[in-house]
Amino acid sequence: MNILNNHTMLNRRQVLQMLGIGAGSLVGQSLLSGCAVDPVTGKKEFILLSEDDEIALDRKQSPYQFSTDYGQVQDQRLNSYINRVGLKLSKRSHRPQVPYSFRAVNAAYINAYAFPGGSIAATRGILVELESEAELAALLSHEIGHVNARHTAEQSTKGMLANLLIAGATVATGAAGYGSAANLVQSLGGLSAGALLAHYSRDNEREADALGMEYMTRAGYSPKGMVGLMEILQKNGRKRPGAIELMFATHPMSRERLQFARQQARSTYARFLSGAENR
Numbered sequence: 001m002n003i004l005n006n007h008t009m010l011n012r013r014q015v016l017q018m019l020g021i022g023a024g025s026l027v028g029q030s031l032l033s034g035c036a037v038d039p040v041t042g043k044k045e046f047i048l049l050s051e052d053d054e055i056a057l058d059r060k061q062s063p064y065q066f067s068t069d070y071g072q073v074q075d076q077r078l079n080s081y082i083n084r085v086g087l088k089l090s091k092r093s094h095r096p097q098v099p100y101s102f103r104a105v106n107a108a109y110i111n112a113y114a115f116p117g118g119s120i121a122a123t124r125g126i127l128v129e130l131e132s133e134a135e136l137a138a139l140l141s142h143e144i145g146h147v148n149a150r151h152t153a154e155q156s157t158k159g160m161l162a163n164l165l166i167a168g169a170t171v172a173t174g175a176a177g178y179g180s181a182a183n184l185v186q187s188l189g190g191l192s193a194g195a196l197l198a199h200y201s202r203d204n205e206r207e208a209d210a211l212g213m214e215y216m217t218r219a220g221y222s223p224k225g226m227v228g229l230m231e232i233l234q235k236n237g238r239k240r241p242g243a244i245e246l247m248f249a250t251h252p253m254s255r256e257r258l259q260f261a262r263q264q265a266r267s268t269y270a271r272f273l274s275g276a277e278n279r
């Protein structure tokens, strides 16, 4: 917790007051105990959101994103198939206790995304491109990777700290007082579902790819599925740059990722190459 005090001249109680949050609110309790153990690496990291916060945030935000994407598809068989494959994978992840759920949404653009409490969706646009269950497994386990490595919590912590530092500096120099604190509260509360999704770093993507490969092979799928998925992303990136603009906002660097998947499939995961593909 020294991070806040050293840099801002505010104590924790003042910070909480400034943010308009007390114990019991979404981030209040975790501000009081910010250190968590990364479930994937086992290392200590500074994260302001607890698992309960992640789930609460997910429940609040994910319905908006699903309806922006024209809702869940009507075909219940498709949804339950995707959910079944997803749950098989998430059981083999580092955080099997998260309340995962998987669905297809109606949007035509190519994307898949995960909220921090395990709500995961794939668009119709990407599903029609897939040629095997192993490719679907790759797609879902990449998203499960983001949830396991707590990337949203990590990125929002960075954002909150940056906001605190700016607000703290402003208050400390006496420049703007109450006005800036009010703006800060507004900017935190106004965080949109889309903004939550679009802030993975390149390292986050690399980690999610690596975890995805691990989970899908643990669940019995061939790593060829990940290679196939990366080929789809790259092919569509060349063919229709407009259509997958959003995919690249959340999932950039398709060539590097394809090379990584190929290399992993040949080395670390070569013994799983005969795993299920279910074309």
Ligand SMILES: [Zn+2]
Binding pocket: 142, 146, 200, 205, 208, 250, 251
């Ligand atoms: Zn990703």
